[in-house]
Amino acid sequence: MLNILVIGNGQCGNRILDSINKHAFGGGKSGKLAKFYSKQKYKSRVETIAINTAVNDLKEMRFTKAKDRIHIPHLHGVGANRNIGKQVFDEKKEMIMRQIEERGSFDIAFVLTSASGGTGSSFTPLLVKEMKERYDYPVYCIVVLPFREEGTLYLQNAAFSLKDIRASGADGIILADNQYLKNIGGSIQEAYNGINDMIAERILFLLDALDSEMMMVTDLGDFKTVMSGGAGLATIGFFRAEKELPVKTAIQNALSPSGLLFSTDVYDEASRAMVIIKGDRKYLSIDDISTEIEKLSGAVGHVFKGIVVCNGEYPQVLSVLTLESAHELEKLYNVAVQAIHHEKAKKQRVEEGAEVDKAFAQIDGLEPEY
Structure with a gap:
């Protein structure tokens, strides 16, 4: 039996983690009692931890036990400012690591986060670095990329966070892209509502499969080998047939763009696969x-x-693919660079123009007359 740790960092990571726990505690039934009972539908021993500086985000969680929701005190979040987030992590580092150590030893860990917000994008690289220095099990990050229209701060956060996570010592980064999933699913709201369950479904399938008896075997060692290939980036595909369907069609769908969490041509950009x-x-x-x-x-x-x-189930297929190149990621960084220059130009205009200060200067030396 595998010992698995799953950590949700920040609002996005918390919501994905809550979706995982939703399925583990009964697949969407009432979550009122979920935080009090620990019976889980896992073959493995799975421990979950939600970390956030915003207590309201933790309160929104319905299926994650109260003892697994860790509030890191700092007002009501870090306001999408990664510099503040890094400072808060350094100040509360031992508190966070103690929460992990109290849950025992593990064979593998997954850290769930958005690249674009504040707490998740700033905490995750530092958390992974600490975990790799203290423990000998692999740590994989599942990182959600932002909608391109979410704003300049989120775009620049995503660019720097992803770079920092890659440099942190993470054993691999599994990418999910809100923009791409929105294009498949329709509206932004539909994408927000669906992505958590999509990621949760894939993670749960993977964890279940790595602890299953198989006709042809894949195990944790094989997963490590796949994730060590390519450029340290990966994505996951999935397809579940709702009726009788040839297995070759199910496999093709799990490898097609509509089945992937991140847009790529697997036959062109993938390096290894499971x-x-x-x-x-x-x-x-x-x-x-x-x-x-x-x-x-x-x-x-x-x-x-x-x-x-x-017995009795239609074909389901999960694909894990490491990438040696990622053209869609290059596009994201091009947009992020533009966002950084845009923010810098605005700041310079304010500092150099000081139009508001000129307006205030008109009443220098005057007093109000009543």
Whole structure:
């Protein structure tokens, strides 16, 4: 049995974590009692921790136990200012690390965060660095990228946070992109409502599969090998059939843009892969599975495959893909650079122009007359 730690940092990380716990505590039933009971639908031992400087974000969580919601006191958040967030983490570092140490030892950890906000984007690189210095288990970050129209502060935060996470010693970064998922799902609100469950569904499938008995085996060692490939970046694809469907179609859908959390052409940009297929034996044609895996491995190199037999279930497929290049990420950084220059230019105009100060100067030496 694997020992797994899942940490949600900041509002976005908290909401994804709460979605994971929602499924673990019954898949969406009333969450009123969830924080008091610890029975979970995991094969593994899974410990969850939600960290936030904004107490209201923690209060919004419905399915995460109260003891696992860790408030880091600093007014009501850090206001999307990563410099303040870094300072708060340094001041409260031992308090945070104590919460992790009290939960025992682990085989693997996942840290969930947005790259664009304040607490999550600033805490995560420093937290990962501390964890890698103190513990010998791998730490993977699942990082959500912002809508491009969310604003200049969020865009520049995303650029610097992602760079800092990559330099922190993280064993891999799994990307999810709000912009791309919005384009698939329609409105921004629909994307916000759906992304947490999408990420949670993929993480839970992965954790379940790594602790399952398989016809063809993938395990934690294989996952580590996949995640060590490429440029330290990865994404996850998923497809669940709602009716009888050839397994090769399910695999193709899990590798297609509509199945991925981050926009990429897997046959062009992926470096290594893991594909896990689950379903009733009658749907699991070994010939069809081998054909699709060989096609993928011919393009990207090594592909680990696992097959989990579940009686009565239509095919489900999870793909984990590390990337050696990411053109969509380059586009994000181009927009982020523009955002940084825009903010800098505004600041300079205020400092140099001082139009407001000129207006105030007109009443220098005068007093109000009543």
